[in-house]
Amino acid sequence: MQLKVIDHPCVWDRFVMGNPDAAFTHLFGWRRVIASVYQHKPVYLAAVEKGSIAALVPLFRFSRPFYPPEYISLPFFDHAGIVGKSQKAGQFLLEKAWKTLDCKNSAGLNVRQDTNFDLSGLTLTGRRPKIFTEKTGLTIALAPDPRQMLAAFPAKLRSQINKGIKNGLTWDIGGAKLLPAFYKVFARNMRDLGSPVHALCFFKTIFSVFPGQALICVIYHRGIPAAGGFVFRFKNRLVNPWASSLRQFRSLNTNMLLYWQMIRLACNLNLDIFDMGRSSKDASTFRFKQQWGPQQTPLSWYTWAGDRHRSPGETLSISPWQKLPLGVANIAGPRVRKHISL
Template identity: 30%
Template sequence: MTSPSLQTVNSPIPAPSVSSAALVVRAFENQDAERWDRFVLEHPGGTFFHQMAWKRVVEKTFEHQAQYVYGERDGRIVAIAPVFMVSNWMVGRCLVSSPLASYGGICAEDLEAGNALLAFLKRRAQEQQVDYLELRNPAGGTLPEFVPNPRYSSFSMTLSKDPEAVLKGLPKDIRYMIRKAEKADLHVRRGPELLDEFYRLFAINMRRLGTPVFPRSLFVNLLQEFGKQIDVLVVYAGSEPVASAVSFLFRDTMHPYYIGGLPVARDLAANNFLWWELMKFAAQSGMNTFDFGRSKKGTGAYAFKKKWNPKITDLDYQFFLVMRKTAPNFSPANPKFEVATKAWSRLPLWLTKKLGPRVVRWIP
């Protein structure tokens, strides 16, 4: 059986494996930002999280140390590797591509460039004696010497430009819940000025899940750095906000990423209504793909997204172990964290909003 190669890690298009020009691996510098982003936009495997703005958001919000590198040939970027050093008492010291992101890993035009960056990252991990190097590859299989992390899947759907056609293509029970919400006279508003309403619902939802909430500054920084690539949506029952979402817009894809909501949202079918309004907006905006985002297998979020009948893709997250002997598992679903998760869900909301941003910095 042939080992997976980097030429397909972040690209659905096979690329040449050799080039006559010499390849040079360089550390990213600020003057490279424009060239880097141009490569991300032009490469079929480039994602929202490979953009320079994501680097700035992570640095400003969590102070993780960026160690970005790229491959250059004839003065042109042909491969990139966005990597951060994350170091704290909980995870130890690790290199992650990329923290907080659904997708990461190396993007390369060809096999030579991709393998050169991979070899560089492995050497750096060994020289810095980190516990592990993590690549959050969306596809491509497990690379040689890496240990797979098979816990996550992503969900996506191809959209028609006609929202009515999209609606007709949804499963019957989903359409029923959308109609139920419409009869309850739910309505939506969108815009960055709704950030505070989004965040209140987001904090409530995270506490219910027993998960530390991200700091409000994360969302402020996302809006500052990405601008119109960020969509803020709030669902109202009358004048009361009941569900909310912050979504990422990249090329022809809409990617809802952070979701908030009150417990009553389920009874009102507000969650289904929220996702439908996001999907409808994407179709009306001419986007071709709706990315439901990643979820851990066996969770309620996984089951909810599966009901929409999307394409399900197992993500090829993986670890290159250096000082650690076994792959880490910092997921809240880990049985080791069960007691802490239940305890967190019982804390007062004000306390979770105070403590959560401190705790979540430890988890990449």
């Protein structure tokens, strides 16, 4: 078995599309999105056996001011760890990556994994991983027909969805044309939460790199964007990495209608799964998503600390950020967000 750097998207994505455990974040295009928008250096590695890929992992050399670089798979997302044909191939890949990238002399290596690979027993130059398990993935199995899907929800949930419609809410689903409306809601909500916002060009680049796979759903109240969700079609599922709503409209059930329209879209696309993204256990977003009856998938983030490891104490909640004028927050947000790997 050999370690190889893969620079050919077709070779990489052929393995990703053929592996049932691969996530949308494993697609080669995220290399271009993250590198071009936030300038983190990609290192896409594969374990190759007899000329074929046996395992792969997308890594980025993640830089922060005043801190040593750290190798992360994959910054800004829930999980994009090892995808492979065997535990042996996956362990070989990380052992070789650790040595080849000289992770020992950096801040270390962070691999965000779902349940497909247990890396808790893997030691790298004598180091055992620190394991973060506070986040979980949430998915909903879809019915073939939206009416059947709606009927399967509890009566209270259906009533909340219908109240949103009775309250005069409307919706639109489309591509990049809806990005200004989505971003208006998303940026305002992030500021209100005290979180630096992703750059607008981050989302524009996603549409450019993944034409036809990214979509937006916007909920309106009297023509004003009140809630929005960004979804990504991958294999048999529709994934929702980002969703936001404005506080002043939430009493109108904007969130309920937004999630129903995204689920309805997934049904109409004949997909099998609606992926609600990650949530911290017992957080308010987790409790909201629990209403829809999702299946939980534990996420494990493994960190092997290097000799230069210093924890930056990352958080997306910065209390003083809430007090910034929206225009200032939108300008400063992406410059801060690029250095927060969460």
